[in-house]
Amino acid sequence: xxxxxxxxxxxxxxxxxxxxxxxxxxxxxxxxxxxxxxxxxxxxxxxxxxxxxxxxxxxxxxxxxxxxxxxxxxxxxxxxxxxxxxxxxxxxxxxxxxxxxxxxxxxxxxxxxxxxxxxxxxxxxxxxxxxxxxxxxxxxxxxxxxxxxxxxxxxxxxxxxxxxxxxxxxxxxxxxxxxxxxxxxxxxxxxxxxxxxxxxxxxxxxxxxxxxxxxxxxxxxxxxxxxxxxxxxxxxxxxxxxxxxxxxxxxxxxxxxxxxxxxxxxxxxxxxxxxxxxxxxxxxxxxxxxxxxxxxxxxxxxxxxxxxxxxxxxxxxxxxxxxxxxxxxxxxxxxxxxxxxxxxxxxxxxxxxxxxxxxxxxxxxxxxxxxxxxxxxxxxxxxxxxxxxxxxxxxxxxxxxxxxxxxxxxxxxxxxxxxxxxxxxxxxxxxxxxxxxx
Numbered sequence: 001x002x003x004x005x006x007x008x009x010x011x012x013x014x015x016x017x018x019x020x021x022x023x024x025x026x027x028x029x030x031x032x033x034x035x036x037x038x039x040x041x042x043x044x045x046x047x048x049x050x051x052x053x054x055x056x057x058x059x060x061x062x063x064x065x066x067x068x069x070x071x072x073x074x075x076x077x078x079x080x081x082x083x084x085x086x087x088x089x090x091x092x093x094x095x096x097x098x099x100x101x102x103x104x105x106x107x108x109x110x111x112x113x114x115x116x117x118x119x120x121x122x123x124x125x126x127x128x129x130x131x132x133x134x135x136x137x138x139x140x141x142x143x144x145x146x147x148x149x150x151x152x153x154x155x156x157x158x159x160x161x162x163x164x165x166x167x168x169x170x171x172x173x174x175x176x177x178x179x180x181x182x183x184x185x186x187x188x189x190x191x192x193x194x195x196x197x198x199x200x201x202x203x204x205x206x207x208x209x210x211x212x213x214x215x216x217x218x219x220x221x222x223x224x225x226x227x228x229x230x231x232x233x234x235x236x237x238x239x240x241x242x243x244x245x246x247x248x249x250x251x252x253x254x255x256x257x258x259x260x261x262x263x264x265x266x267x268x269x270x271x272x273x274x275x276x277x278x279x280x281x282x283x284x285x286x287x288x289x290x291x292x293x294x295x296x297x298x299x300x301x302x303x304x305x306x307x308x309x310x311x312x313x314x315x316x317x318x319x320x321x322x323x324x325x326x327x328x329x330x331x332x333x334x335x336x337x338x339x340x341x342x343x344x345x346x347x348x349x350x351x352x353x354x355x356x357x358x359x360x361x362x363x364x365x366x367x368x369x370x371x372x373x374x375x376x377x378x379x380x381x382x383x384x385x386x387x388x389x390x391x392x393x394x395x396x397x398x399x400x401x402x403x404x405x406x407x408x409x410x411x412x413x414x415x416x417x418x419x420x421x422x423x424x425x426x427x428x429x430x431x432x433x434x435x436x437x438x
Contacts, residue, residue: 013356018363021332028328029368032321032415036365036372038314039411044376044404046307050299051401055169057295059229062167062262066293067271071259071278078259081281083239085274086161091264093162096239098257099212100157102220103205107150110203114154114232117199151205155196155233159242167262168228173197175224178238188241191224196233211246218245265292318415321368325361325419333357333423340430354424358417361424365416366409373408376400 018025054064062068071078079096086094101109111117163180164170170177178191188209192200200222209220220237228234263270271290279285333340340353377400 013359015359015363017332017356017360024328024332025364028321028324029364029371031324032318032365032368032412032419033372035314035318035321035415036369036408036411037375038317039311040372040376040404040408042307042310042314043407044380044401046303046310047401047403050296050303053299053303054295056229057299058169059171059227060168061295062293063169064293064296065265066167067263067265067267068291068293069261069263069271069274070289071261071283071287077281078278078283081277082259082261082274083161085270085277086261089267089270090162091267092270093160093164093167093262094239095161095164095260095262096159096257097156097260099154100235101152101154101210103152103208104150105152105208105210105217106147107152108147109150109152109154110205111154111199111233114156116195116232117202118195151203153196153199153203153205153233155192155199155235157190157211157242158234158236159239160236161239164236164262167264170226170228173225173227175222177224177226178236180238184238184240184244185221186241186244187219187221188237188245189221189223190235190237191226192222193226193228193230193234193236195230196235197225199233209245211242214246216245318411322415322419325364325415326422329357329361329420329423330426332360333427336427337430340427341432344430344432350428353430354428357424357427358420361420362413362416365412365414365419367412368415369408369412372412373405376404376408 058064071082079094082094082096086092099114103109111120158164160178163178165177173194175191178189190209207219208217210217226236261274275285275288275290278288343353344350380400
């Protein structure tokens with residue numbers, strides 16, 4: 001109870017000291033503000049960069065803990081087996097990917113091989129290639145007489161058994177995502193990625209979807225655009241809408257096709273069952289690859305060194321603020337020697353005198369930390385307006401990380417403790433006889 005009273009007294013007297021010397025306290029807070037602000041910015045920047053990096057990786061690889069199964073080769077039975085096994089499983093999604101062309105049939109697409117539209121004009125020539133998870137390679141079917149150029153766009157079509165966004169959080173840019181709860185449509189509904197949307201906005205092509213092995217070419221409905229992090233034109237469709245126009249396993253037998261199954265960490269039974277069924281269907285075991293996404297661990301190891309380097313630089317700036325508080329504290333104790341000696345003469349303990357000085361510097365550190373944290377949060381909120389254009393979309397969904405706030409409070413308290421330790425010791429050692437000078 002006595003310690004509580006002393007602490008209260010120290011805080012009250014320390015606050016009175018700050019009010020009595022406003023200008024001196026303000027000048028000491030300026031340098032400390034820059035030091036604490038540097039710590040907050042470094043911590044907030046590292047957290048924001050880590051979130052942004054993980055978000056970009058999740059678009060391509062999936063969320064942490066997701067089990068990915070890749071099935072190589074072009075076996076039509078593999079897709080059928082995967083669909084039968086994954087069907088009605090809320091903890092897994094199968095994606096069958098292959099080449100598709102939207103536009104005029106039997107022509108050379110505007111972007112042969114499904115290449116990006118960003119550098120079509122800078123390419124000296126057009127080469128038919130196929131790009132998938134294994135890389136890019138020449139299209140074997142492009143041998144022979146070249147097809148005439150036409151109004152068609154080639155892209156990579158991903159047929160899904162369910163909503164893949166539970167594993168890969170695609171960002172909706174416009175329109176809407178596929179509705180897996182509704183009945184399948186005879187006109188396949190597709191969602192484009194940003195790279196494919198660029199092509200369809202730039203070129204006018206007929207609404208005719210052609211897939212190798214299809215019984216006929218349906219008329220697709222483009223219902224939305226998403227950001228999937230891909231650098232090539234891609235589209236997404238419900239597999240049950242695509243099979244109305246394509247034999248079972250047809251997409252998996254097209255050139256450049258691949259099969260991927262995404263599973264939650266708790267779907268170990270599905271993983272074993274699917275592997276066993278694929279092997280029983282004739283798939284070689286070495287063609288089935290399974291890995292677990294660990295994006296956060298990889299990113300943290302890459303950013304740790306950079307974070308410590310910038311924190312070291314911020315600590316140097318913080319030391320300047322500590323020196324300012326130390327200087328002000330020593331000057332204040334020198335001016336209040338008679339006051340402290342008189343307090344000692346009337347029975348004030350040495351610890352309370354030290355606590356009064358420390359309370360003043362700690363309160364200064366906390367006030368400065370609150371100002372630095374508030375300035376950083378306001379700057380982050382104003383960043384979308386100041387950045388403009390593409391930068392605005394980058395800052396739009398960012399929130400001020402609480403880790404930066406904690407780091408700022410700790411930096412302010414440490415600076416107040418270091419800057420006030422020596423003045424507090426000097427105040428506690430003032431002899432009682434000093435009061436006789438008055």
